[in-house]
Amino acid sequence: MSTPATSDGEGGQPRQRRRYDSPVCRERAGQTRERIVAAGSALVHEFPIWDWSGLAFRAGAERAGVGERTVYRHFPTERDLHAAVMRRLQTEAGVGYDDLDLDAVAPHSTGWTEHERRATAAVLDVLWSLPGYERLVRGWQLDPDTAAQAVSWVMGLVVEAIRDGQRPGDPRRPTA
Numbered sequence: 001m002s003t004p005a006t007s008d009g010e011g012g013q014p015r016q017r018r019r020y021d022s023p024v025c026r027e028r029a030g031q032t033r034e035r036i037v038a039a040g041s042a043l044v045h046e047f048p049i050w051d052w053s054g055l056a057f058r059a060g061a062e063r064a065g066v067g068e069r070t071v072y073r074h075f076p077t078e079r080d081l082h083a084a085v086m087r088r089l090q091t092e093a094g095v096g097y098d099d100l101d102l103d104a105v106a107p108h109s110t111g112w113t114e115h116e117r118r119a120t121a122a123v124l125d126v127l128w129s130l131p132g133y134e135r136l137v138r139g140w141q142l143d144p145d146t147a148a149q150a151v152s153w154v155m156g157l158v159v160e161a162i163r164d165g166q167r168p169g170d171p172r173r174p175t176a
Contacts, residue, residue: 032066033074033084039063040085041092055082089130108163119168120158127155 040060047054060081061068075081109117126132128151136147161170 029074032064032070036060036064036066036071036074036081037084037088039065040081041088044085044089055085057081086130089134108165109167112167116167116169120162123168124155124158127151127158 040055040063043055043059043063055078057068057071057075057078061071064071071081075084109120112120133147133151136142136150137144140147142150
């Protein structure tokens, strides 16, 4: 592994900058990253509406107590920062794709058009999204567990409909 050179060496020779790659440095970097993500999550929770424009590098840095350049070191783009915060929010909410097994329903969608498959994936994505969950908790004032159970229940209905051979737009209704 080569190290970057600087022009401060003796006799005009480039000086090799020492890299600090130790378990302690990696642990500290992980803690700093975690602090930035936690700060971003706290900021998002304070937003009156679901608006990511307030989660900028500067706001995250200020809340985390680090410099803006530190945030850039951990997240090259604001999109990367937003994605990390979104994953945190999903974990906090108990909402995620871990329990969604699309492979289990794939055999039941053979013969579907690409449009039908895409529409179904889109519906499942919207149902299992953090903004939807936040709407249930904040807008409908459901407690977090009830909101997660409600989303899981509706997703189960969609998955069961797929297993029963129903496609998006299929006029058949489930029978009791």
